[in-house]
Amino acid sequence: MTDKPVGVGIIGVGGIALEHMKALRASSQLRLIGVTDMDIGRASEVAHLERCESYPDVADMLAAEEVEAVIVCTPNFSHAELGRQVLEADKHLLMEKPLAMHAADAAQLAEMAAQRGLALAVGHSHRFSDQGIAISEVIESGAIGTPRFVRIVMNGGWIWPGWQAWVLNPEASGGHSLHNGVHLSDLASWWIGEPAESVFSVGQKATSAALGIYDYLVMELSFPSGATAVCEVSRGERPRGASFLEMTVVGSEGVLSREWDANGLLMWNEAGIEAPAPDGTGLRVFVRELESFAAAVRGQGQVTPPVSAAVHAVQVAEASERSLALGQTVRITDISKKDASATGEQA
Ligand SMILES: NC(=O)c1ccc[n+]([C@@H]2O[C@H](COP(=O)([O-])OP(=O)(O)OC[C@H]3O[C@@H](n4cnc5c(N)ncnc54)[C@H](O)[C@@H]3O)[C@@H](O)[C@H]2O)c1
Known part of the structure; x- marks a missing residue:
């Protein structure tokens, strides 16, 4: 057991890495040792601003003894391979969501981390939002009885500007079910x-009808207990600054609800939005996520969410994309069996 800050390296210093770097600055439990990016100029610029190392490539970062843990902030299609490299180098891993593009790869990463005794966390950041935690605590208290229906709406304004080209390519992002859907299905x-x-x-x-992905997506989930969930996620709203966040949990004894205008949002138009940003999206979400990871690295807690939940989120997303293609309900267990047989494992 040590109180020394966990030495961290970041692979990929694009949009979400900036949130992790802000959180690293705000926490005394982790320390940014260095960054790397396939855009070497960008890595150098970030390293200069953050006063940390700029590694020419991933192998160099993984060879650095001070780097105990790595945060992977690269596009979804690169997660499986980079994750394997990080774990093979015996570094703890915080993988941005999704854990991998395919359930078989996600399960393999989980297995590798378990065998090597490494912490493997996945950036399901909504688990660390104020509302996410509060809803979980009320459910745990028993105040609404057994949850039987969940509805989550996370709708945002137009994908342009903001989304990178790789997100719009289903081969690179896995489609909207995987890119953003995993947040909702996990909750x-x-x-x-x-x-x-x-x-x-x-x-x-x-x-646009020309999109390769569905920017508006509704996933209806069924659970073994008979509970159901409707998860609505969009990046196709107008005006561009639109941001809805709505959460309802109906239990056997009561209802929990966070209305989209919970912060007094009554009207919006192109001229502006008359409400504060949705709660829980600020710096503290990422500080909590990183400090939870640091505790797991130090053997002082379990990762959140459990790796099995992160693997399941990928299974749900794969099944959801298949449902979109087939126009019918897809059993999630069938998908995992298919994945397992594809890797020669026992289903
Ligand atoms: N938790 C959240 O709420 C949240 C929000 C946004 C994005 N994300 C996730 O974060 C990841 C990154 O998304 P982003 O929006 O920051 O992407 P981005 O395109 O803004 O940045 C990706 C960076 O990775 C670099 N890169 C790509 N491949 C690389 C490789 N093989 N080696 C080194 N560098 C590489 C790119 O040059 C770029 O700088 C994605 O997996 C995304 O799903 C999570």
């Missing part, structure tokens, strides 16, 4: 208290 499974067993999804190409 639903967490609050309901069990993994989902099937999913039916519908989508729209709201911003």
Whole structure:
């Protein structure tokens, strides 16, 4: 046991890495040792600003003894390979969500981390939001009884500007089910208290019919207990600054609800938005996420969410994309069996 800050390296210093770096500055439990990016100029610039090392490539970062843990902040399609490299180098890993593009890769990373005794956390950041934690605590208290229905709406303004080209390419992002859908399905499974067993999804190409992904997506999840969840996620709203966050949990004894205008949001238009930003999206979300990871690295706690939940989120997303393609309900267990057989494992 040591109180020394966990030495951290970051791979990929694009949009979300900036949030992690802000959080690292705000926490005494971790210390940024260095960064690397395939855009070497960007890595040098960030390293200069953060007063840390700039490694020419991933191998150099992984060879650095001071780097005990790595945060991977690269596009989704690179997660499986980079994750394997980090774990093979015996470094703890905080993988940005999703854990991998495919459930078989996600399960393999989970297995590798377990075998090597390494902490493997996945950036399901909504688990650390004020409302996410508060809803979980009320459910745990028993005040609303057994949850039987969850509805989550996370709708944001137009994908342009903001989304990188790789997000719009389903081969690179895994589609919207994987890119953002994992946040919602993970919250639903967490609050309901069990993994989902099937999913039916519908989508729209709201911003443009030419999109390769569904920027508006609804996933209906069914759970073994009979509970259900509706997860609506969009980046196709107008005006561009739009941001809805709505959460409802109906239990056997009561209802929990966070209305979209919980902060007094009554009207919006192109001229502006008359409400504060949705709660829970600020710096403290990432500080909590990183400090929870640091505690797991130091053997003082478990990662949040458990790795099995992060693997499940990928399974749900794969099943959801399949449901979109087939227009029918897809059983999530069937997907994991398919993945397992693809890698020669026993289902
Ligand atoms: N938790 C959240 O709420 C949240 C929010 C946004 C993004 N994300 C996740 O974070 C990840 C990154 O998203 P982003 O929006 O920051 O992407 P981005 O495109 O802004 O940045 C990615 C960076 O990674 C670099 N990169 C790409 N491949 C690399 C490789 N093989 N080696 C080294 N560097 C590489 C790119 O040059 C770029 O600087 C994605 O997995 C995304 O799903 C999570």
